[in-house]
Amino acid sequence: MSGGGPARLAAPAFVRKLKNAAIGTGCDIRLRVVAVGNPRPSLRWYRNEEQLAPREEEYGTLWIRDSKKEDAGVYTCIAENERGEAMTSAVLAIIDMEG
Numbered sequence: 001m002s003g004g005g006p007a008r009l010a011a012p013a014f015v016r017k018l019k020n021a022a023i024g025t026g027c028d029i030r031l032r033v034v035a036v037g038n039p040r041p042s043l044r045w046y047r048n049e050e051q052l053a054p055r056e057e058e059y060g061t062l063w064i065r066d067s068k069k070e071d072a073g074v075y076t077c078i079a080e081n082e083r084g085e086a087m088t089s090a091v092l093a094i095i096d097m098e099g
Helices: none
Strands: 010-016 021-024 029-032 034-038 042-047 061-064 073-081 084-095
Touching: 010 073, 021 029, 029 084, 034 073
Parallel strands: 010 084, 021 084
Antiparallel strands: 010 034, 029 061, 042 073, 073 084
């Protein structure tokens, strides 16, 4: 076996995928994925197929703070590197806590 050399390139894969969730309005939720690949995949987040502005506070994490009803929808994370891409999606339901 040869030592050292460059790590083998690998297409992205999700070892932790998005899960469906439901929270009340005004709550915070952290959507979290764990993506592997070499080189490290870049992540893009979408809600209902609309790309969200990059605002990851840590790699693989999308925070939704003080949730509103319009935050509900299908969230998708796409991991991409030069070897390919992977995708995971889940539904976030927002329950109206007022009234």
